[in-house]
Amino acid sequence: MTDGGEAPSAIDTVIAGGWVLTMNPEREIYRTGAVAIDDGIIVAVGQRTEILTRYRPRRLIDAPDAVIMPGMVNGHRHLLCCAKGAMPEGGQTLTALRRFIYPSFAALTEDDMHVHAQHAAAEMIRFGTTLFEEPGCNHLDAVLEALAASGIRARTGPWTWDQGGAAGTADLPDWLRMDAPAALRRLTDGVETVRKFGHPRIKDAVTIEGVGTCSDELTRGAAELALDAESLFVLHKSTSEREVELELAAFGHRPVEHMDEIGALNERTLLNHMTSLDDRDVAFVRDAGARISQNPTSAIKLAKGTTQTGRR
Numbered sequence: 001m002t003d004g005g006e007a008p009s010a011i012d013t014v015i016a017g018g019w020v021l022t023m024n025p026e027r028e029i030y031r032t033g034a035v036a037i038d039d040g041i042i043v044a045v046g047q048r049t050e051i052l053t054r055y056r057p058r059r060l061i062d063a064p065d066a067v068i069m070p071g072m073v074n075g076h077r078h079l080l081c082c083a084k085g086a087m088p089e090g091g092q093t094l095t096a097l098r099r100f101i102y103p104s105f106a107a108l109t110e111d112d113m114h115v116h117a118q119h120a121a122a123e124m125i126r127f128g129t130t131l132f133e134e135p136g137c138n139h140l141d142a143v144l145e146a147l148a149a150s151g152i153r154a155r156t157g158p159w160t161w162d163q164g165g166a167a168g169t170a171d172l173p174d175w176l177r178m179d180a181p182a183a184l185r186r187l188t189d190g191v192e193t194v195r196k197f198g199h200p201r202i203k204d205a206v207t208i209e210g211v212g213t214c215s216d217e218l219t220r221g222a223a224e225l226a227l228d229a230e231s232l233f234v235l236h237k238s239t240s241e242r243e244v245e246l247e248l249a250a251f252g253h254r255p256v257e258h259m260d261e262i263g264a265l266n267e268r269t270l271l272n273h274m275t276s277l278d279d280r281d282v283a284f285v286r287d288a289g290a291r292i293s294q295n296p297t298s299a300i301k302l303a304k305g306t307t308q309t310g311r312r
């Protein structure tokens with residue numbers, strides 16, 4: 001080149017023209033930006049003119065009115081739960097679960113699960129989610145197949161409980177009944193199944209239900225399994241004031257303190273919902289290095305009172 005400039009490199013794709021929201025340390029936003037992609041990898045982000053000077057894309061996607069942003073992460077998306085709009089209004093967490101949600105989960109066949117996984121993945125991708133955590137599905141093989149074909153990234157494991165927790169067995173469906181050792185085998189098998197499937201976008205999780213449906217033996221065992229397997233221990237915890245009352249009555253501790261007490265709170269733990277907390281609960285989570293996934297649509301649907309009973 002006689003002008004001293006370099007010839008533009010040929011690459012696969014440039015998306016150009018819209019607002020580009022970067023996640024770089026300066027949190028830069030380009031008003032008329034562009035993203036250069038080659039072989040599935042983002043190779044550059046910058047102003048449109050600069051990117052199109054440096055790169056000659058085989059495919060140019062002109063997106064002047066679009067927001068071009070990193071994929072969003074959904075920390076809690078049940079693949080068992082796709083019948084949106086079917087759930088009755090006015091439920092309380094524990095009764096809604098036992099009288100409507102668990103029975104609806106129990107009714108799903110392997111084919112249903114495959115369709116649910118396809119539908120949920122397509123919906124998330126459509127709205128910009130590229131990674132989600134699935135907190136316990138059934139028919140894991142069908143789910144893995146559907147997710148692999150979808151293009152989304154995920155963590156998942158099998159729906160697991162032993163129906164041995166503080167909330168008792170009243171109104172629980174006759175579905176996946178098992179004792180704690182069988183439940184722990186199901187979790188171990190789940191991790192192995194996902195790893196054997198070997199898809200680079202799909203990781204395993206040690207998924208138990210919580211919400212007063214799991215014994216201490218299962219909860220502790222699952223926490224240890226996630227540590228040993230370097231996986232993620234996922235469960236629903238402190239999901240309502242009623243759950244807190246039941247654990248206080250059964251153990252003399254609130255749910256999060258009880259997890260700490262039995263040695264089940266560690267840095268591989270992801271606690272879902274967490275809508276009924278006090279300051280000590282927050283300290284237990286912080287000290288253990290555990291993580292939280294807040295689920296605001298569920299909290300609103302069930303009018304959990306999070307603004308009164310939660311913590312920031």
Ligand SMILES: [Zn+2]
Pocket residue numbers: 076078135236272
């Ligand atoms: Zn959930």
